Amino acid sequence: MSKITYESVLIIGMGLIGSSIARILKEKKLSNKIFALDKDNKVINTSRNLNLVDKIENDLNQYKDQFDIIFICTPLSSYKNIFDQLNTYITKETFLTDVGSTKLSVIKDFKQSVNNKNILFVPAHPIAGLEKSGPEYGFAKLFENRYCILTPIDSNDNLTKSISNIWKSFGMTIEIMEPKRHDRVLAMTSHIPQLIAYSVVGTATELETQMKDEVIKYSAAGFRDFTRLAGSDPVMWRDVYAKNKEAVLEMLGRFSEDLLTYQKAIRNNDLKYLEEKFNKSKEIRKIIEDIGQAGTFDPTEKN
């Protein structure tokens, strides 16, 4: 694939994902100038100290530039306002893409705010992340060998191809999906596991003090996997549940029903049922390892 080089890129939101985009753009020399926006002074200072971008401001109007491409990497509740601002600011043809975890809501917000034909938007969701938040944790390899789902608004093949190429240049594999389907699939692969992780950790925090201390102390027994997910950014996740309510409630219902069958099997000493179910789940793990989407876990501690 030929190398794409832009004159200028704007990243809105310099958290884990935004800062990883900044890093890969720099590392692969994909843009001459990398600009950023963030509302949080701490994030602005960290981005400056780490020299992640050429310039970072807290307001779009502090820029006088136009951009070749803009990435939105903020919590979903801020999209509406960002779209409104871009709608008045943009004066030349500009590619726009995002990293939001829901897609129906993003498209709805976009359609309500934007009538500026210079804004060429293809919604995206790079399936890559880490439980850490903040620009200090980003890294260029975050996207490597991961999927990026695009949910184009119109069937503009050229535009979709252009935005695809951007994400491909980060090392990602592109998949095109209907936004509604995206939101259902991600409810199951992401929003439900995350909610359950929060909930399990929440249950532990409400135990009596001594018990709680011991749960933390002996967390290496499995609980720590849930806390890893629960280490993610609370505001980002709060917004996901607000924006993907319908699919989340559907999948949560399915999960609760299934969990009840396990509970019943334990109560009735139905060991055969449990073993069969556990074997099926183990097979799924094997497939995920085989397709190279498992990541690697090291049970020892790094210093």
Added chain:
Amino acid sequence: MSKITYESVLIIGMGLIGSSIARILKEKKLSNKIFALDKDNKVINTSRNLNLVDKIENDLNQYKDQFDIIFICTPLSSYKNIFDQLNTYITKETFLTDVGSTKLSVIKDFKQSVNNKNILFVPAHPIAGLEKSGPEYGFAKLFENRYCILTPIDSNDNLTKSISNIWKSFGMTIEIMEPKRHDRVLAMTSHIPQLIAYSVVGTATELETQMKDEVIKYSAAGFRDFTRLAGSDPVMWRDVYAKNKEAVLEMLGRFSEDLLTYQKAIRNNDLKYLEEKFNKSKEIRKIIEDIGQAGTFDPTEKN
């Protein structure tokens, strides 16, 4: 701490944990001879091929030796039978310890089977593991900097000290606990997270085929953390739920109640509740990282 050296050690069950014990005994030269028992021919062959022990058999009666110390590292349902055999086989003073995930049931089985005063048993639970099973996945560092919980049957301080020193020599930190308390704490830190992980993965396997394929494909979004746990040994876990039924059902009830409050908050758009809860869970993660019990997760793939 002075180095302990035994003349001979017997490991019953050469899975992930048993084979890790074999490896650390060998690496630290803690025993002159390392013997093993396993019922599974595949495990026996792997142990022989990897040269993990001096001798491995599938029946205790194929040995003519006595041992200084015996480790039981098998699923909980086999304990009763093992205790019965040891009760007739052992003719000299022998330390006995185990690695079982429940302790009340182990003590009950022991008391029912063993009246041989040469058997000096202190139940143990090293809080260390990995989602893999089988001797090929064991490694000597598995126990390093992890807790080992001992639940002594009698207040024999000398015996407890001797068994403590064995686990300490593997790099573990020893904690003494009432068996009942152990079973409740572990229900929360281990048995419930594991069951929920199985259940989430199970829910995904019951989706229609295309949806299921996509859930697997995009598992890097969070789902994979659950599949990691669900990759563990099904028989071992089946036994845990049979043996720790009461505490598991209690904690499962607490979790289900909590999950319903999240579900309700999503349905009612109570974003404030969600954000507060998520923030609390994030704090717990921070503590677990600070005390060095988090392990490390690498979101990239190793080849």
